[in-house]
Amino acid sequence: KAGVTQTPRYLIKTRGQQVTLSCSPISGHRSVSWYQQTPGQGLQFLFEYFSETQRNKGNFPGRFSGRQFSNSRSEMNVSTLELGDSALYLCASSHGTQSYLGNEQFFGPGTRLTVL
């Protein structure tokens, strides 16, 4: 079974631009979560989607948004990029439903975003 894939792997943007990152979960997984990883803040939860619905959101400004498609693929978008948005963005998928929190999350390799 193929793992979680994220595209692109590396991205360089300038301040003020917007960016869209893509995540394809493991086949059959319906839950997709996004995390931002930086050396200073560690892993911060962005949002989680299940069956095309956002059901949980972290403490990030509205510039960060996401969506999930009917095939469970997910995208996240960051508008008006700031220098501080430079980070590794990780996507994770899970087979879990809302009622079972113990399911493992499977992580992709991440997209490294650099904002100049």
Add this chain to the structure above:
Amino acid sequence: AQSVTQLGSHVSVSEGALVLLRCNYSSSVPPYLFWYVQYPNQGLQLLLKYTTGATLVKGINGFEAEFKKSETSFHLTKPSAHMSDAAEYFCAVSAGSGTYKYIFGTGTRLKVLA
């Protein structure tokens, strides 16, 4: 609200020595606890998890962790370190209802000395 604290952002051990990475959690409801490992330029990989039942959990690559409710701890251990264990390790908690949010610790970078 849930939280996780990992003591020691950097830990160095000699090859063959005991590995002990510390994790304490805070949760108002029974938690699900996880340890993940991240190798350079890769995503996170699950080492082990505690949901319910046996408090001593065995994972991959010889790692294990013990859930101690009285101490609110979930420390990760491995009897004998190998060079390939050098990586960053994250403890995480997932708890609550209707949420699929993991709260991660800040990570511990393990260095294995030859």
